[in-house]
Structure formats: structure tokens, C-alpha cells
Amino acid sequence: MTIRAVVFDFGGVLFDWSPQHLYRKLIADDAKRQWFLDNICTQAWNTEQDAGRTLAEATDTLIDQHPEYKTLIQAYYERWHEMLRGELADGVAILKALHKAEMPLFGLTNWSAETFPYARAHYPFLKLFRNIVVSGELKLIKPDPAIYRASLDQVRAHLPDIQPSEVVFIDDVAGNTEAAIALGWQGIHHVSAERTAARLRALGVAFNVPTFP
Structure with missing residues (x-):
């Protein structure tokens, strides 16, 4: 061969690369941080951007669904480089x-x-x-x-x-x-x-x- x-x-x-690198700074409690990444800014949601959806559309759509987490959702791409250790x-x-x-x-x-x-x-x-x-x-x-x-x-x-x-x-x-x-x-x-x-x-x-x- x-x-x-x-x-x-x-x-x-x-x-x-891991969202944990950023969200450890934003959500101190381990269980609450994992819940947020499992249920709000999920890997499946991020994969949609890897497949071509714009970051702006992804962010706005998720904020519409979960307005109470607006600041944490916005951080995902505004501070994305902090996920890349x-x-x-x-x-x-x-x-x-x-x-x-x-x-x-x-x-x-x-x-x-x-x-x-x-x-x-x-x-x-x-x-x-x-x-x-x-x-x-x-x-x-x-x-x-x-x-x-x-x-x-x-x-x-x-x-x-x-x-x-x-x-x-x-x-x-x-x-x-x-x-x-x-x-x-x-x-x-x-x-x-x-x-x-x-x-x-x-x-x-x-x-x-x-x-x-």
C-alpha cells in the first residue's frame, strides 16, 4: 500500500477548541455551565454555523428563543477566539x-x-x-x-x-x-x-x- x-x-x-474555555469565565458553577452548553448554545447549534449559517442569523435566532440568556449567547461568537486555546x-x-x-x-x-x-x-x-x-x-x-x-x-x-x-x-x-x-x-x-x-x-x-x- x-x-x-x-x-x-x-x-x-x-x-x-472548546466552548468550555470561554464559559468557565462566564458561568462559575460547573453544573449550570454544562446545562447551558447542553441546552442553549449547543454543539448542534454551532454545527449549523459550520455548515454555512451566518453567525448573525444564528445569534439572533437563538436570542429570540431564549431572550433571558441574551448576553451569554452573544458572547459565543463575540468572544469565540477565547474558545480556541x-x-x-x-x-x-x-x-x-x-x-x-x-x-x-x-x-x-x-x-x-x-x-x-x-x-x-x-x-x-x-x-x-x-x-x-x-x-x-x-x-x-x-x-x-x-x-x-x-x-x-x-x-x-x-x-x-x-x-x-x-x-x-x-x-x-x-x-x-x-x-x-x-x-x-x-x-x-x-x-x-x-x-x-x-x-x-x-x-x-x-x-x-x-x-x-
């Missing part, structure tokens, strides 16, 4: 090692088109990717097969004859890697940098595995 390109998910693999060093170390080994690298992320420019501006390692497919820009979202096809089209813009089986996709959500596998890709469910690096080597990817703390 020959792997000719690696496609990375971002959140949970390369980025430490930073890079995950182990995942980025794998990325950089693959780049050093001259492996073509691509990104495929569920991310709002309006917030992703912040990441581009503040995280230089994103320049290592030949192309990044952002769900909010396409208005498609993982695990929809259409977004994987769009990603493969971008890979083929650089490697025209590549086959799906020669692409490996790394994601921290098992359902997203399973969707890639169903389309003929190789898939790695990322649970730790050590396991991901070992799986890459098992797939025949030659690179110097970083030392993880």
Missing part, C-alpha cells in the same frame, strides 16, 4: 514531521467560514497545507460524502492520478473517519498522537516519528 497524501481534521487533532502540540508535531518527509498535506475541517480566518491569521502551521476544505465555505459538513469528494478533488488538483485508497484521513470523530473509509479512503480515528503515528507507519508512511511527552 502506498499513501500519497494525508488529510487532517483540525479540532481535536491540531487545535484545542491554541494548538495541540503532539498533533502539530506529526504534521510537521510529515511535511519534513515531503508528504503532501491537506485539511478538511468542520469550521465556520466567518471564524476560520482568525485561525489562518494566528497559526502559521496552517501554511504547511496545500489546500484546506472548510465546511462553512462549501456549506457542506462532515460526514456528508459530498465534502469528502470536494476534498479529494482538491487533492487531485495537486496529484491528478491519486486514488482514494492512497489518501489517509485523520479525525478525532470516529463517524467522520468511517465516512471516509466508506468512500475508499484510509482512515485513522485520532485518540492519541502515539496511536496515530503508529497507524501511519503501519500504512507505510515513512517519516521520523516525533518524541511525545
